[in-house]
Amino acid sequence: MHATLRDPEPPLTRSVEDYLKAIYHLSSQGGFAATSDIAALLEVAPPSVSGMVKRLSETGLIEHVPYRGVQLTAQGRRAALRMIRRHRVLEVYLSQQLGYDWDGVHTEAERLEHAVSDELIERMAKALGDPQYDPHGAPIPTAAGEIEEAELVPLADAPIGAVIEVRQVADEDAARLRYLAEQGLTPGTLLTVTERQPFNGPTIAKLRPSGEARVVGQELARSLWCRVVTP
Amino acid sequence: MHATLRDPEPPLTRSVEDYLKAIYHLSSQGGFAATSDIAALLEVAPPSVSGMVKRLSETGLIEHVPYRGVQLTAQGRRAALRMIRRHRVLEVYLSQQLGYDWDGVHTEAERLEHAVSDELIERMAKALGDPQYDPHGAPIPTAAGEIEEAELVPLADAPIGAVIEVRQVADEDAARLRYLAEQGLTPGTLLTVTERQPFNGPTIAKLRPSGEARVVGQELARSLWCRVVTP
DNA sequence: TCAAGTGATTAGCATATGCTAAGACTGATC
DNA sequence: GATCAGTCTTAGCATATGCTAATCACTTGA
Numbered sequence: 001m002h003a004t005l006r007d008p009e010p011p012l013t014r015s016v017e018d019y020l021k022a023i024y025h026l027s028s029q030g031g032f033a034a035t036s037d038i039a040a041l042l043e044v045a046p047p048s049v050s051g052m053v054k055r056l057s058e059t060g061l062i063e064h065v066p067y068r069g070v071q072l073t074a075q076g077r078r079a080a081l082r083m084i085r086r087h088r089v090l091e092v093y094l095s096q097q098l099g100y101d102w103d104g105v106h107t108e109a110e111r112l113e114h115a116v117s118d119e120l121i122e123r124m125a126k127a128l129g130d131p132q133y134d135p136h137g138a139p140i141p142t143a144a145g146e147i148e149e150a151e152l153v154p155l156a157d158a159p160i161g162a163v164i165e166v167r168q169v170a171d172e173d174a175a176r177l178r179y180l181a182e183q184g185l186t187p188g189t190l191l192t193v194t195e196r197q198p199f200n201g202p203t204i205a206k207l208r209p210s211g212e213a214r215v216v217g218q219e220l221a222r223s224l225w226c227r228v229v230t231p
Numbered sequence: 232m233h234a235t236l237r238d239p240e241p242p243l244t245r246s247v248e249d250y251l252k253a254i255y256h257l258s259s260q261g262g263f264a265a266t267s268d269i270a271a272l273l274e275v276a277p278p279s280v281s282g283m284v285k286r287l288s289e290t291g292l293i294e295h296v297p298y299r300g301v302q303l304t305a306q307g308r309r310a311a312l313r314m315i316r317r318h319r320v321l322e323v324y325l326s327q328q329l330g331y332d333w334d335g336v337h338t339e340a341e342r343l344e345h346a347v348s349d350e351l352i353e354r355m356a357k358a359l360g361d362p363q364y365d366p367h368g369a370p371i372p373t374a375a376g377e378i379e380e381a382e383l384v385p386l387a388d389a390p391i392g393a394v395i396e397v398r399q400v401a402d403e404d405a406a407r408l409r410y411l412a413e414q415g416l417t418p419g420t421l422l423t424v425t426e427r428q429p430f431n432g433p434t435i436a437k438l439r440p441s442g443e444a445r446v447v448g449q450e451l452a453r454s455l456w457c458r459v460v461t462p
Numbered sequence: 463t464c465a466a467g468t469g470a471t472t473a474g475c476a477t478a479t480g481c482t483a484a485g486a487c488t489g490a491t492c
Numbered sequence: 493g494a495t496c497a498g499t500c501t502t503a504g505c506a507t508a509t510g511c512t513a514a515t516c517a518c519t520t521g522a
Contacts, residue, residue, distance in 0.1 A: 015479065035500060048480055050501050055478085067487060067500055097328070098354045108348055115346035117339055123329045246509065266470055279510055281471055286508085298470060298517060 014114040016061070017083050018042060019052050023062060023072055024080035032069030078145050085141040086113040086121050088134035093124040095135045102135050102186070103177035118143075136177070137168035137187025137225075153228065155203055156221035160193045163208065164226040171223040183214055185224060245345040247292070248314050249273060250283050254293060254303055255311035263300030309376050316372040317344040317352050319365035324355040326366045333366050333417070334408035349374075367408075368399035368418030368456075384459065386434055387452035391424045394439065395457040402454040414445055416455060 022041045026033035039046045057064040061076035090109035094100040133139055139148040158164050166189040190208040203221045205214050253272045257264035270277040288295040292307035321340035325331040364370055370379040389395050397420040421439040434452045436445050
């Protein structure tokens with residue numbers, strides 16, 4: 001009801017959608033997304049970001065504090081979450097219905113997310129039984145724009161002895177994702193951290209229930225986000 | 232083998248892909264596609280077409296005879312057929328796997344065709360059992376770029392008394408497509424033309440085997456392309 | 463054969479997006 | 493508090509695509 005009464009938001013370009021997604025990801029932790037970080041994520045030069053930032057703040061999608069960074073407005077956040085829903089539903093669909101690998105879905109979804117209609121996304125979601133998580137374990141926003149905010153810690157910071165569940169893999173590199181899949185370190189896996197080497201060394205964990213040991217280097221252990229099941 | 236050795240053709244923009252498709256359709260009968268026809272089909276102003284035509288002939292995708300019109304080169308034709316394959320595979324996929332209506336697939340495919348990868352199209356085609364025709368009966372080019380060229384006549388010209396098969400509906404208007412579906416006039420339907428009213432009047436045909444009569448106005452009968460089964 | 467009309471092209475401009483080079487700001491260090 | 497390194501922004505430009513208005517060329521009818 002309310003949604004249909006709202007002013008019809010004008011269609012956004014592909015670029016704009018990419019900027020909004022980037023800003024969402026970069027500002028989800030701290031408050032502001034920095035120009036140079038946006039530039040690095042989107043692989044454009046910083047002045048291109050400045051230009052786009054000006055346009056986006058004029059249309060009310062972001063707030064810009066010069067020399068500080070940008071934040072999404074409510075409208076910008078809505079648009080960003082819509083893109084993220086599209087991306088993640090597409091990832092699940094491609095991997096479950098079309099046999100894509102866990103590590104190959106990202107690139108395809110990256111292009112499709114700008115072209116699909118809302119109707120197609122909802123049909124895909126329904127065909128999949130309205131999934132809550134994408135293949136990398138990231139939560140899928142609802143069509144209404146709500147997203148689960150879970151308390152997760154990187155495996156590298158997980159307390160020794162705790163039972164933890166791998167929830168999310170924050171890495172898009174196909175080779176790394178493939179490696180994690182081979183190691184059985186996919187969302188849903190339960191682990192006990194047994195040991196952590198000093199000086200940013202690897203984390204050592206046992207798979208549950210099998211008890212097999214896994215040695216996870218510092219870098220990977222930073223991108224494996226986990227939920228602490230029993231401390 | 233050969234395909235992988237060919238120079239990697241540079242990615243085309245969405246606009247360019249649309250122009251090539253339009254030129255393919257407009258020049259499939261006669262030799263040349265006229266500027267004004269391209270402009271009408273793509274809903275742009277004629278000078279925009281002139282500009283694009285210049286760029287496309289510089290990159291070798293089309294041949295331009297000033298004041299005459301344009302034709303696709305071999306390279307342009309290859310690119311156009313690739314888009315048409317994408318479009319039609321998408322239409323079949325959307326209608327068979329995601330429950331889209333016969334008349335609703337076109338718009339969605341129109342946007343997606345520019346974003347999907349070749350790999351996704353081949354996965355969809357395989358999941359569908361490599362279909363030969365799209366939901367409107369149009370032939371789907373092969374991945375290698377071959378397309379069936381059938382001898383079809385509009386229902387409006389079909390000989391009286393002949394048994395004919397509806398093969399293809401050359402109309403994109405959703406309401407008209409829905410109407411034809413209601414009337415049972417979809418690709419594969421067999422008919423006998425019993426009568427044609429003079430002065431461009433309607434064609435009257437009987438469905439086979441049921442014998443039910445259908446009165447088809449001149450305009451629709453021009454967009455229903457048929458194969459003559461027995462003269 | 464030539465003039466009119468239709469259709470195509472060119473000229474000139476607008477917008478979105480990107481770039482490099484140069485200048486402006488901020489925060490940390492002495 | 494002054495300076496410097498790093499970051500951000502502005503200036504100026506390029507490309508792709510679109511538009512309108514004006515001009516040009518082909519065809520056809522008188």
